[in-house]
Amino acid sequence: MSRSDSALPRTAVPAGITDPVASARAELKAALAAIEIKGNVPRRLEKASQRGVAKVRVFAESNPAGAMAAVVGVAAVAGGLVWAIARAIAR
Template sequence: MTNSDSVLPKTAVPAGITDPVASARAELKAALAAIEIKGNVPRRLEQASARTAVRLRRFADRNPLGAAAAAVAVAATVGGLVWAIARAVSR
């Protein structure tokens, strides 16, 4: 079985590497992939917002009245915060 056939994540080091140079390269490649995954904040935010959108759509499909009530509550909360901030700034 070759690396292309296996289902290793990008951050895993393949087992069975006997050459120390190849092992070090594989470890470095895995470490850099892990850093890229953890450090890429815009990509992580995009993935999190996509997951949230899917959850919200699923909730709205199952409970349209609850989704409408939640939307009204969020709008009222945001409006109240904007009003409180504007009032605090104007004083």
């Protein structure tokens, strides 16, 4: 790969292609890359979860008291949901 190719995203078609066959190949390659990126749900979920974890770590480092309050709140909500489900099943 040349230096100019690495600047373009995989889903972009390079400008200046005059050969119709090469242009069609470049468009097909870009379309297939876009479909792969959009259709690869597990990879998208993994990247989203990694971004979320990074944001939580930054928040916890900058505001430890707020992070503890958030953890307690999430635990209370989870406990409440478990209690509500168990109570509904017991009835």
